[in-house]
Amino acid sequence: MSIAALFDHPLGRLQWSSLPFWDMLQHPTKGNIINGVIATGAASLVVVGAIALVLVLTRYKLWRPLWSDWVTSPDHKKIGIMYIVIALVMLARALIEAVLMRAQQAFGLGGGFLSPDHFAQLFSTHGTIMIFFMAMPFLTGVINYVMPLQIGARDVSFPVLNSISLGLTAAGAALVMVSLVIGKFSTGGWFGYPPYTEANFSPGVGPDYWIWALSLAGLGATLTGINFAVTIYRERAPGMTLMRMPLFTWTALCTAIIMIFAMPPLTVATAQLALDRYLGFHYFTNDLGGNMMNFANLFWLFGHPEVYILILPAFGVYSETISTFSGKALFGYRSLVMATMVIALLSFTVWLHHFFTMGQDANINAVFGIASMLIGIPTGVKIYDWMWTMFRGRVRLTVPMIYALGFIVLFVLGGMSGILLANPTIDYQVHNTVFLVAHFHNVAVPGVLFGMLSAYHFWFPKAFGFRLNERWGMISALCWIFGFIGAFFPLYALGLMGLPRRTVAYTEARYVPLEWVAFLGALLILAALLALLWQLWVSIRDRDGNRVFVGDPWAGRSLEWSTSAPPPEYNYAVIPVVEDRDTFTRAKEQGRAYQRPDTYVDIELPGNSAMGPAIAAIGFALAFGLVWHIWWLVILAFLAAIASMIVRGFARDTTRIVSAQQVRQEHHRWIDAVAAATAVSRADECKSVNVGLALQEADGVVP
Amino acid sequence: MSPQAAMYQVNKYPGLNLGPGHGQDDEAAATVMFGFWVFLMSDAILFGMVFATYVTSLHGTAGGPGPHDLYDIKSIFIETMLLLASSFTFGMASLALKYKHGRIRLVSWMVVTLVLGIGFLGFELHDFSSMFAHGGVPSRSGFLSAFFDLVPLHGLHVTAGCIWLICLLGQIGRYGLDLKTKLGIMRLALFWHFLDIVWIAIFSVVYLGGLT
Numbered sequence: 001m002s003i004a005a006l007f008d009h010p011l012g013r014l015q016w017s018s019l020p021f022w023d024m025l026q027h028p029t030k031g032n033i034i035n036g037v038i039a040t041g042a043a044s045l046v047v048v049g050a051i052a053l054v055l056v057l058t059r060y061k062l063w064r065p066l067w068s069d070w071v072t073s074p075d076h077k078k079i080g081i082m083y084i085v086i087a088l089v090m091l092a093r094a095l096i097e098a099v100l101m102r103a104q105q106a107f108g109l110g111g112g113f114l115s116p117d118h119f120a121q122l123f124s125t126h127g128t129i130m131i132f133f134m135a136m137p138f139l140t141g142v143i144n145y146v147m148p149l150q151i152g153a154r155d156v157s158f159p160v161l162n163s164i165s166l167g168l169t170a171a172g173a174a175l176v177m178v179s180l181v182i183g184k185f186s187t188g189g190w191f192g193y194p195p196y197t198e199a200n201f202s203p204g205v206g207p208d209y210w211i212w213a214l215s216l217a218g219l220g221a222t223l224t225g226i227n228f229a230v231t232i233y234r235e236r237a238p239g240m241t242l243m244r245m246p247l248f249t250w251t252a253l254c255t256a257i258i259m260i261f262a263m264p265p266l267t268v269a270t271a272q273l274a275l276d277r278y279l280g281f282h283y284f285t286n287d288l289g290g291n292m293m294n295f296a297n298l299f300w301l302f303g304h305p306e307v308y309i310l311i312l313p314a315f316g317v318y319s320e321t322i323s324t325f326s327g328k329a330l331f332g333y334r335s336l337v338m339a340t341m342v343i344a345l346l347s348f349t350v351w352l353h354h355f356f357t358m359g360q361d362a363n364i365n366a367v368f369g370i371a372s373m374l375i376g377i378p379t380g381v382k383i384y385d386w387m388w389t390m391f392r393g394r395v396r397l398t399v400p401m402i403y404a405l406g407f408i409v410l411f412v413l414g415g416m417s418g419i420l421l422a423n424p425t426i427d428y429q430v431h432n433t434v435f436l437v438a439h440f441h442n443v444a445v446p447g448v449l450f451g452m453l454s455a456y457h458f459w460f461p462k463a464f465g466f467r468l469n470e471r472w473g474m475i476s477a478l479c480w481i482f483g484f485i486g487a488f489f490p491l492y493a494l495g496l497m498g499l500p501r502r503t504v505a506y507t508e509a510r511y512v513p514l515e516w517v518a519f520l521g522a523l524l525i526l527a528a529l530l531a532l533l534w535q536l537w538v539s540i541r542d543r544d545g546n547r548v549f550v551g552d553p554w555a556g557r558s559l560e561w562s563t564s565a566p567p568p569e570y571n572y573a574v575i576p577v578v579e580d581r582d583t584f585t586r587a588k589e590q591g592r593a594y595q596r597p598d599t600y601v602d603i604e605l606p607g608n609s610a611m612g613p614a615i616a617a618i619g620f621a622l623a624f625g626l627v628w629h630i631w632w633l634v635i636l637a638f639l640a641a642i643a644s645m646i647v648r649g650f651a652r653d654t655t656r657i658v659s660a661q662q663v664r665q666e667h668h669r670w671i672d673a674v675a676a677a678t679a680v681s682r683a684d685e686c687k688s689v690n691v692g693l694a695l696q697e698a699d700g701v702v703p
Numbered sequence: 704m705s706p707q708a709a710m711y712q713v714n715k716y717p718g719l720n721l722g723p724g725h726g727q728d729d730e731a732a733a734t735v736m737f738g739f740w741v742f743l744m745s746d747a748i749l750f751g752m753v754f755a756t757y758v759t760s761l762h763g764t765a766g767g768p769g770p771h772d773l774y775d776i777k778s779i780f781i782e783t784m785l786l787l788a789s790s791f792t793f794g795m796a797s798l799a800l801k802y803k804h805g806r807i808r809l810v811s812w813m814v815v816t817l818v819l820g821i822g823f824l825g826f827e828l829h830d831f832s833s834m835f836a837h838g839g840v841p842s843r844s845g846f847l848s849a850f851f852d853l854v855p856l857h858g859l860h861v862t863a864g865c866i867w868l869i870c871l872l873g874q875i876g877r878y879g880l881d882l883k884t885k886l887g888i889m890r891l892a893l894f895w896h897f898l899d900i901v902w903i904a905i906f907s908v909v910y911l912g913g914l915t
Contacts, residue, residue, distance in 0.1 A: 159735050222745055230738040260741060264748040272756065272852065280761070280842035281851070282758065289763025289845025294756055301752075603716060642866070649870050649887065 011299035012629035013205065018183045019043075023586025038100070072082040073612045074159030074606040075569055076144050079166050081463060083141025086173050087134050089193065093177075094129040095529055097122045099522045106519035109512050112448040119504040120187035121206070125176065128210060131306070132217040133173045135444070138452040139313040140169070140224055143252045146459055147228065149560035149567065150246045152237025152576045155606060157230040160654070161223055163612030167679050168220030171619035172213040177625065179209045186210035189502065191299050192273070194284035194292050199277045205627050207277065211270045212566040212623035218266045218302075221309075225259025228252055228554035237559070239342045243337070247330060247559040250337050250624070251316030254344040255309050261348070262305035269298035278626075296358060300351035308347035311443070312340060314451025315382060318407060321400040321458050322386050324554050326393030327682070328700055329582050332385040339378035339385075346375050356427045365424040372422035379415060384407060392701040396682055398554075403454035406481040407446045414442030417492065435495020440486045450480065453532075461553045461692070465565045466543040470686045472535035479528030487523025490514035548692030549670070550677045553685060555694035557582040562593060564670040565692055570603045570658055573667035585699055594674045601665065607656045710737060716740075718893060721796050721885065728882045732889065739890045743897050746860075750901050753853045754908065763845030770913030773839040775830060779910050782826040783801075783902065786861075788898040789819035797892045801887065810875060813868060816895070820865045827858050829892075850909070860898050867891050 016022055020043045024036025025656060057063050070078055101122050104114045114122070148156055156162050179185040186206035188197040197207040232253045236245070245253075273295065275281040283288040324332040330336065352360065386408060395401070417439040420426050430436060461467045468677040494514050539546065551565040562584045563572055574597045580586045587593040618640045625633030679695040680687075716736040720731040790819050796812035799805070831851075838851075842853035868891060874884045 116757065157738060167882060226745065229741055230734065234734045236738060260745045261748055264745055265752050268749060268752040268756070270847075275841075275848070275852070281848035282765075282842065282845045283760075283848050283852075285845075287765070288766040288843070290765075290848075291759065291763060291845060294759055298752060298756075302843045646866075646870050650874060650877065652881070652883060 004672060006635070010630070010632070012625070012631070014182070014628050020181070020336050022305050024617065030111075031115055034113050036114045038114070039118065039180075042239050044663050046177050046180050047328055050054035068608060071262065072161050072163070072608040072610050074609055074612075076148050076159065076162060077567065077571075078158050078571075079162050080141045080143075082166055083137040083144060083169070085286075086170060087138035087141060087452075088173060090129050090133040090137070090173055090176075091280050092529060092533075094126045095526065097126045097129075099526050102515075102522035103124065104504065105506075106512075106515045108503070108515065109509060110505060110507060111386045112505050114504060116504045117184075117187060120189075120502070121185045123502055124192075124206075124210070126177070126423070128186075128213065129176060130444075131190060131310070132214060133169070133176060135310045135448050135452070136221060137169055137173070137219065139255070139310065140165075140221070142317070142452060142455045143228060143255070143313055145463060146230060146269065146455075146560060147249050147252045148235065149462075149563070149571055150249045150558050151240055152559050152572060152578065153231065154572070154603070155235075157225050157234055157607040160226050160609045160611050160648075161227055163609060164225065164615045165220040167257070167612040167614075167616030168216045168223070168619055169622065171616045172220070174616075174620050175209060175213045175216065175623050175627075179206075179345040179508070183209070183627070186393050191230060191303060193299075194273060194276065194295050195286050195290075197273065197277075198285055200285070206593060207273070211274050212626055213272075216619050216623060217272070218665045221259050222267070224262040225256045225263065228256035229260060232256070235489075237578055240583075241578075242582070243310055243334070244578055244581045246316075247319035247333065247336055247340075248313070248316035251312040251319075251340055253342050255312045256349060256684075257280075258305045258309045258312075260308065260346055260693070262302050264302075266302035266306075269302065270294055272298075274626075293358065296355050297351070300354040301348075303354060304351040307348040307443075307507040308343055310448045311451075312343065314407075314448050314454075317451045317455040317458070318386060318404045320558070321404050321454050322389050323582075324392045324458075324556055325396045325398055325401040325404075327396075327497075327555065327697065328389055328393040329557070329585075330385070331388035332381070333581065336385050342378040343375060346371065346378070350375065353422055353424075356424045357431045359582075362424070369422050369424045369427075373419055376415060383412060388572075394682065394697075394702060396685070398457075398686065399468070399470060399477055400454040400458040401459070402474065402477040402481075403450040404475070407450045407454075408448075410446035410481070410484065411443060414439060414446065417442060430495055431509035432500055433495035434491040434499050434501050437501050438488045438491035438495060445484050445488070445626075446481075448702075453480070455478070458554070459560075461546075461548045462551065462560060462565045462567070464543075465547055465549055466539065467533050467546040467553055467686070467690070469542065469546075472531055472538055476528050476531035476535055479524050483521050483524030483526075483528050486524055487518050488521070490518045491519070494518075536638045545688040546690075548690060550674050550692030551670075551696030552584075552694050553690055553692045555585075555682060555685070555697070557585045559584055559696075562587065568663075568666050570605055570663070571623050573597070573600060573663050577677070588694070589699065594671060596668070596671050600664040602660050603658040603663060605658060607654050609648075609651075609654065611644065611648055611654045615641070618644065619624055630640040683688045709799040719801060719889070721889070724801075724802055725885070726804065728806060728885060732849055732886055735886050735888055736889060739893055743893060746897070747795065747901075750853075750856070750904075753856055755847075757828070757849040757853045757909065760845045760849035763849070765844040765846070767847065768837055768839050769846065769908065770910075773834045773837055774910055775833065776910065776911055776914060778826055778830050778833075779900075779906065782823050783906050785819050785823045785826065786902050790818045790896055792816045792819060793892050793895045796888070800861055800880070800888055806875065806880065807879075808890075810872065813872060817868050817872075818894075820861055820868070824858060824861055826864070827854070831855070839849075854909065856903060857898060862892075864891060864895055864898060867894070 014156045020039035021036050024032045057066060070082065101119065104119055107113060184203040186192055186197065186209060188202065188207055192207060192210050195201060232249060272283040274284050276285060282288045284290050284292045284295045319330055319336060337434055350368055350372045352364065356365050397500045421436065421439055457468055457473055497511065499511055550561055550563050553563040559576055562576065584593065619638050621633055622637035622641065625637060674693060677691045677693040678689065679693045680690045681695045682697060684690055715729060716733045717740055718736065721732055723729060767824045792812050792815045796809055796816060799809040799812055839847055871884065871887045871891060874887060878884055
């Protein structure tokens with residue numbers, strides 16, 4: 001290809017017809033208009049949202065703080081918060097899509113209002129977003145924020161790499177958002193099976209959007225996994241042996257290890273599909289020796305461990321919240337650690353249960369079926385441990401605890417349906433029905449999402465220095481729990497009645513009542529999201545009455561509660577020495593908390609770096625160019641990526657020093673605040689008298 | 704002190720350590736080197752998956768040319784020797800770094816390594832072009848797709864290694880042997896030996912396996 005040929009089509013495949021309202025204007029049939037209006041409305045939301053953001057940033061002169069305090073910051077706490085912001089934005093979008101899908105199915109007897117193609121885009125984006133751009137950023141954000149604090153570190157091992165991971169994830173999320181405005185997303189579901197997603201059957205840009213969004217997110221997650229694992233192995237404070245680590249850190253470690261080993265198969269699967277689509281290779285095609293089963297194996301070799309990447313941090317969160325809000329040390333710590341490790345190991349041995357019906361012989365299915373059922377054992381151990389933790393504890397029903405209780409009840413049910421599905425003979429009966437949809441939502445929503453929301457409520461005061469509004473939090477939590485029950489329990493029944501998953505319309509009138517129950521459940525979940533956003537607004541408005549600068553609003557047990565809220569950028573003025581499990585509880589009991597050291601030393605921190613935002617911009621440009629075949633952009637972005645890494649290699653003096661003087665000043669200000677604070681009992685922990693100093697109460701079981 | 708504990712005292716991280724002669728730098732290397740080992744594990748999985756694709760695609764020739772029609776063992780053997788030799792020369796560079804044999808020896812061994820690496824890539828490209836000439840193009844069959852996933856993936860890694868090596872030479876010129884340059888050389892050394900091991904697997908599985 002000559003240089004000039006690169007510019008023959010400077011915008012590649014981009015045309016007017018790539019816009020969401022084009023079809024509607026060209027062929028104004030009733031169906032086209034309805035679908036066009038919905039698609040255009042969604043696209044407008046993205047565009048208006050982006051414009052509004054730019055206006056607000058300009059109006060309040062926030063560009064500079066955004067750049068220097070946030071996007072170029074290598075601080076793990078800020079990176080964690082930015083991950084969670086991405087997760088919440090994407091949650092809102094994917095949840096609206098879910099409601100739209102439930103509405104379509106409620107009206108779906110003999111038609112409904114959405115076109116099959118539009119419906120297929122909805123379930124594809126919903127799944128892709130919820131996994132890669134909601135759950136993954138959420139848990140990555142929470143681990144980023146909490147884990148270094150819990151192990152008494154100043155930051156992660158590779159802070160700039162952390163910022164780059166965030167940039168890659170953000171670029172992927174942006175790509176999915178742009179697909180709303182320009183062109184169409186894949187219709188191949190979140191796992192995008194070929195040969196359907198090959199160029200023969202899906203010639204449009206949809207699967208390309210999917211491929212590159214996942215590639216960006218997958219690369220980001222691999223680097224994140226490496227970063228977390230190394231941090232936990234290398235950056236622990238003195239005395240923080242592995243068996244003294246808080247359970248959340250243990251689950252973060254296991255998740256990181258799974259990320260390191262499970263993300264490469266995804267990279268390979270999407271890269272091979274891309275080679276098929278772009279260069280006419282034959283990995284997964286029907287003809288010339290292609291074999292789509294390789295894709296199924298590669299994808300689920302990633303996809304199943306991915307499930308545990310998602311759930312393990314949630315298990316960690318529940319372990320922390322249940323123990324804290326029961327006022328007791330975690331029951332069976334050692335067994336919880338072992339169960340976590342066993343789950344991490346078993347997660348690599350069960351991938352085939354995602355395609356029992358795709359042609360293996362019965363013996364292979366049996367092996368994988370048994371392996372799948374085995375996972376129920378360590379998970380069961382955990383459930384019992386949490387219940388024993390609550391047993392004879394002083395249980396406080398705060399919002400994080402409500403999520404944890406909702407989780408225990410609902411997750412056990414979801415796990416049970418999982419054991420059913422692990423049996424190949426049963427799987428054959430309900431395979432590809434909404435029974436499966438009910439099952440994985442039953443573990444994903446009460447498991448992962450409730451866990452993340454529990455974490456959000458639990459650690460929000462630590463991150464921002466004020467508590468979230470309890471009343472709206474409770475309303476939101478109950479709406480989530482009951483909305484979930486309404487939206488997904490009917491799907492078990494519908495699945496047994498034979499409703500296939502991903503159906504845009506059906507002809508069986510007896511499905512209608514349950515579909516409506518599910519729709520109402522979905523509306524309740526939407527209300528839960530609105531309540532969550534309203535809670536955030538109310539809490540920010542009333543923040544002065546809920547400040548917890550002292551930093552320990554919940555009578556916390558691990559190290560992160562032993563510093564101010566929000567913590568200083570270096571986390572700890574003096575690196576703590578760990579002497580026990582639940583080290584902060586022990587320190588409070590023995591009067592070792594809140595000490596004023598004699599000397600302070602200079603603290604070295606990583607300096608700001610533009611690598612994160614640069615890689616985000618380059619990654620987005622590269623992916624966008626690839627999706628639309630804008631080859632000059634692809635070449636430019638590729639060269640820019642290499643150049644940025646080379647330039648970074650030549651960078652020196654990438655750290656900065658916080659002077660001992662400043663550390664002393666900030667630490668004394670905090671210690672003074674501690675001395676001036678009135679300690680509150682647990683009965684008052686949700687009132688404004690709680691400034692983050694916990695009254696010393698008896699720890700452990702009720703006598 | 705048990706032998707293992709004594710070993711741990713000497714070795715702060717897996718692989719060739721800078722050693723106490725480098726003072727603070729030896730300690731500072733530990734986290735970065737450990738991180739790079741973890742990255743290599745992830746990269747090894749990447750290669751593992753591509754190997755699996757190759758092995759499961761052996762019969763997917765779809766009537767097109769197979770290993771016997773395409774592989775030229777003579778050329779492959781020369782390639783292999785070049786890469787193995789480059790691993791040895793990089794080892795000499797690492798020793799020159801560790802025992803402070805001077806910048807000239809270090810740079811010389813690195814340049815020799817680079818030349819051998821580029822030689823390897825030249826032979827590999829020549830192999831590919833002769834495969835193309837015999838109809839061995841990736842779009843011909845599933846087998847050839849898998850071949851052109853695995854072998855060029857290794858080649859791309861080597862290319863990246865060569866670019867990295869050139870950048871490190873630039874850093875030595877600009878900053879001398881400061882901590883960051885040392886860390887770069889030590890990580891590239893691991894990367895280079897890793898690619899050597901992967902190549903031995905490719906040589907055994909793809910070429911020797913394909914021609915038996």
